[in-house]
Amino acid sequence: MSRPTPLRDVHESLGATLTDFAGWLMPLRYGSESAEHNAVRTAAGLFDLSHMGEIYVTGPQAGEALDYALVGHLSALAPGRARYTMIVNPEGGVLDDLIVYRLADEEFMVVANASNYVKVAAELTARAEAFDAVVDDRSEQWALIAIQGPRAQEILATLTDADLPGLKYYAGLPGVVDGRQALIARTGYTGEDGFELFVANDDAAPLWHALSKAGEPYGLRAAGLSSRDTLRLEAGMPLYGNELSAGLTPFDAGLGRVVKFDKPGDFVGRAALEAVKDTPPARRLVGLVAQGRRVPRHGYPVTKDGAVVGEVTSGAPSQTLGKPIAMAYVDTGVNEGLAVDIRGSQEAMDLVELPFYRRTK
Template sequence: MTELSTPLHAEHLAAGAAMTDFAGWQMPLRYTSDRAEHQAVRGRAGLFDLSHMAQIEVHGPQADLALDAALVSAVSRLRTGRARYTMLVTSEGGILDDLIVYRLADDEFLVIANAANRATVVDQLTVRSASFQVGIVDRTTSRALIALQGPRAAEVLATQTAADLDALRYYSATPTEVAGVPVLLARTGYTGEDGFELSSAAVSATELWQALLEAGEDAEVVRCGLASRDSLRLEAGMPLYGQELTDQLSPYDVGMGRLVHLDHEFVGHEALAARAEQPPRHHLVGLQGEGRRAARAGYAVFLAGEQVGEITSGILSPTLGHPIALARVDRELSADTDVTVDVRGTPTPMTVTKPPFYRRQN
């Protein structure tokens, strides 16, 4: 399969990024060190290229009804300028992808999907909306997506836009200009910090990227790759599709039943209505330990000598200085329950804790 490149590919190479294949895209893994980039976002701000993420336009007089029929949440209730985190599930209730849906107008929405699931989401939205007056257009390759994340993100961005950032609430978006470039500016992110995601035309991506880097020089804004994005999202307790979320799990199996609005019809409604009346088959829990040895994905989790699950994501937290992990277990475990993780043959104690592991200071 031919690898895709984002509109910022040349920028990454010029900056000396270590590149990697991710979901068929050539993406920057890191520019300097994972830890340095992670700490920059926690302390100042970091700039991410997210142009591999799918950007799918849904428009037409019945766009809201089509999305309601396709997704577990009733997005027709969204006000213009607001966004919602939701899911696309199979008819059996398994998670096909987790998404963010923005309402741009009465008859226009933007769906942001994971890169690995782009084709699936486009296909399923198209099939599920066939009986509605709606158009589904994959804009991914003609658009760019850039994230500016961190406690100084708003300060830096304010020098480049006339938009009222104080009025832009979390999970809200507005069309505006940044450094003279037309963008959809959203206060969203995947790092646990305050921050913004900017969708622009692909041809404007380099101009926008360079302007934000230049504006952030005094604040010591740095370029960041996928490695630090992953450690940041894990500290924030945010799930990753393919690790915490799969098509074999329902929203209830990952503690996200709140996303499911059973008062509207959608593909998977019957299965999820039945699941809602039953105990979850799985539970997603946070674990934290001591020392310096991280519990990685796939490592077995034991309770009183019996295997009860496995790690889905785990790192030595750069911010907290101790191991943290998300784990899928087959029973409900209360906070402060002590478990053991097999870390390369060594039984390693960890304690159940409720994510997020890190909360930003407001």
């Protein structure tokens, strides 16, 4: 049975279509997917992300433990800052992509994907054994609400006196929002500016209602998983299980920049990743824009002159571009004459560099 988030009653009251996602009962949409998508691009959207995992790593050697466990240089993070990183297996395959927040000198919070956080917590626990550090999965204690879009800061500012203008991208600070304690992070998964608010479970519903009311004059809409997926696709952001997996390294995904070989000491997967870092992958992750109206979907073959040269990892109609788009792994060196086999029909595609959409700052 799917687990509800602390906001289940809110979603039901809004008439959301609920679906199972990674074992959680989540809102797929509240009405029009396109309206939710466009609200985030033009005003703001409100998302329930309470299915994500929050794993704390604390102690005198917490930073060193994370340096060993993950591919990033986390001990170099300043308190209050965050970093996108990955955890890989000894063969260099991606077990999950993560955001790590340094909350204090000896306190880090690792945010993992819903489908992976139990596995990530177990891996971190095992990898931290040789360090003076404690791993504690606190996912059950937290709800997570995201407000995303060009008007997100204006809306949130009506409910908090935290220094939002001074909060940098990939940074977080403790603050009070509508009278409730929260970790306010300037992060997101939509390609827009916005914030993610970590709050106690009991504070989730009151905070959602406060944000909804505050956002009404600005065009804020509740937004579900469907629009979150099309937004991140336009922004070229990978989804674990689609663009990332244990069979792919960060270099395969074009994300080798997150691997920090210059940090001190060894880390899990280092030897395997060093062996491939200078070798172009057999396939590279690219963007595809359909010349017609049919939508390429996950798993569809990418072809050239009838031969399979790749596979679609994510695809959807793009509200912003007005055309179907997809991310796909395509044979390195193949750039033109591409099509996607959509149920036996070869639909012509233009290859483009990612992302499809980049906001104006």
